[in-house]
Amino acid sequence: MWKTNISFGIKENERRKVSQILYEAFSEKFKPVFGSRKKSLRIFSRYINAPSILVARKRGEIVGVAGLKYNHVNWLKLSFFDAIREFRFAIFRVAITGFPLMASRLKGDLLLDVIAVSPEARGKGIGTKMLRFLLSFGKQRGLEKIRLYVICHNKGAKVLYEKIGFTTVRLHKIPRFWRNVFGFNGYFEMEINLNYNKNIE
Ligand SMILES: CC(C)(COP(=O)(O)OP(=O)(O)OC[C@H]1O[C@@H](n2cnc3c(N)ncnc32)[C@H](O)[C@@H]1OP(=O)(O)O)[C@@H](O)C(=O)NCCC(=O)NCCS
Numbered sequence: 001m002w003k004t005n006i007s008f009g010i011k012e013n014e015r016r017k018v019s020q021i022l023y024e025a026f027s028e029k030f031k032p033v034f035g036s037r038k039k040s041l042r043i044f045s046r047y048i049n050a051p052s053i054l055v056a057r058k059r060g061e062i063v064g065v066a067g068l069k070y071n072h073v074n075w076l077k078l079s080f081f082d083a084i085r086e087f088r089f090a091i092f093r094v095a096i097t098g099f100p101l102m103a104s105r106l107k108g109d110l111l112l113d114v115i116a117v118s119p120e121a122r123g124k125g126i127g128t129k130m131l132r133f134l135l136s137f138g139k140q141r142g143l144e145k146i147r148l149y150v151i152c153h154n155k156g157a158k159v160l161y162e163k164i165g166f167t168t169v170r171l172h173k174i175p176r177f178w179r180n181v182f183g184f185n186g187y188f189e190m191e192i193n194l195n196y197n198k199n200i201e
């Protein structure tokens with residue numbers, strides 16, 4: 001049985017794999033904004049900020065990825081000027097369709113913005129291990145809270161977060177126009193208070 005190792009950071013030659021895992025898991029969110037699979041993968045590969053990426057590796061292969069916003073640093077470092085360079089006139093479409101995704105702003109200490117495990121590796125405890133790693137990381141750094149947003153129909157992920165100790169603090173509904181674009185009604189804002197949580201470790 002191979003051990004799963006969790007750590008921060010990726011190598012240059014792992015950018016593509018990380019981008020693929022993220023895109024396959026979140027295509028319903030990213031495709032309407034970035035336009036196509038090819039474009040989304042290019043954006044991820046170029047602008048992923050390696051130190052803000054947490055990965056799970058099995059036999060050296062990446063099987064899980066999490067993107068964080070922490071210390072005001074985003075896992076996807078796409079500036080306004082980068083976006084104009086990448087999208088040119090389509091920037092208006094990107095800004096309008098991407099509006100509800102920007103709502104996942106950093107309010108607390110650490111935002112878990114995305115987490116995904118490769119389809120063939122799901123259901124084997126890798127997601128749980130990554131979340132526990134993140135909780136220990138937050139605790140060690142004296143952070144108060146970890147926050148995340150999960151779309152309403154993603155019941156599996158919500159169950160996982162609740163098992164770890166996250167609780168729902170708010171339901172954010174998205175306006176009708178974006179509901180049609182993305183195919184979901186809204187998302188739950190969840191958080192875990194690291195000072196009081198006993199499930200950690
Ligand atoms: C959500 C995700 C990261 C979980 O990773 P994972 O390695 O499969 O999770 P685990 O094996 O640690 O699962 C732990 C628990 O979560 C729950 N769970 C996870 N995925 C589930 C699903 N699709 N349906 C129902 N329950 C699910 C189960 O309660 C499971 O416990 P069990 O195995 O005792 O039944 C993974 O399924 C994934 O990548 N999904 C697609 C992307 C996504 O939805 N990310 C979350 C966005 S906020």
